[in-house]
Amino acid sequence: MTDEEETPRQRPLHAWLDRVRRTRSGSLTLKIAVGVLGTAVIALGIVLIPFPGPGWAIVLAGLAILALEFHWAHRLFTFTKRQLTRWLDWIKRxxxxxxxxxxxxxxxxxxxxxxxxxxxxxxxxxxxxxxxxxxx
CATH class of the missing domain: 1.10.287 (Helix Hairpins)
Incomplete structure (x- = not known):
């Protein structure tokens, strides 16, 4: 499965997002809400990075939220997932x-x-x- 394909669990979310994006005000509101939420989650993750725990995972979750609406975040998230997978595969070998x-x-x-x-x-x-x- 490629990054572009959706799992059955993702379809309802993307269908709902598409319905919201159909109106100009809905699209703008969604972009602002996703931007604020994603940035807040990334900021929390950055604060937690120095401590033991899921700091980096929280940063990646924030990036995944931003990737819902921003193409640059989607590209960065896809690149990061690919590099992390390569690193884990290297370690497994x-x-x-x-x-x-x-x-x-x-x-x-x-x-x-x-x-x-x-x-x-x-x-x-x-x-x-x-x-x-x-x-x-």
Missing amino acids: RHWTVRVLIGAAGLVFVACVIWASVYVSFDVNLWTEISRRLGH
């Missing part, structure tokens, strides 16, 4: 040790982000605190 190393690097990155977030937000050095509490 690697030996399990390479996958473990990639996962470990991801965990180290997340640990560093948590440390930096706590240090910047609360002025607490987690390494010092853990050492102190362990009695070292």
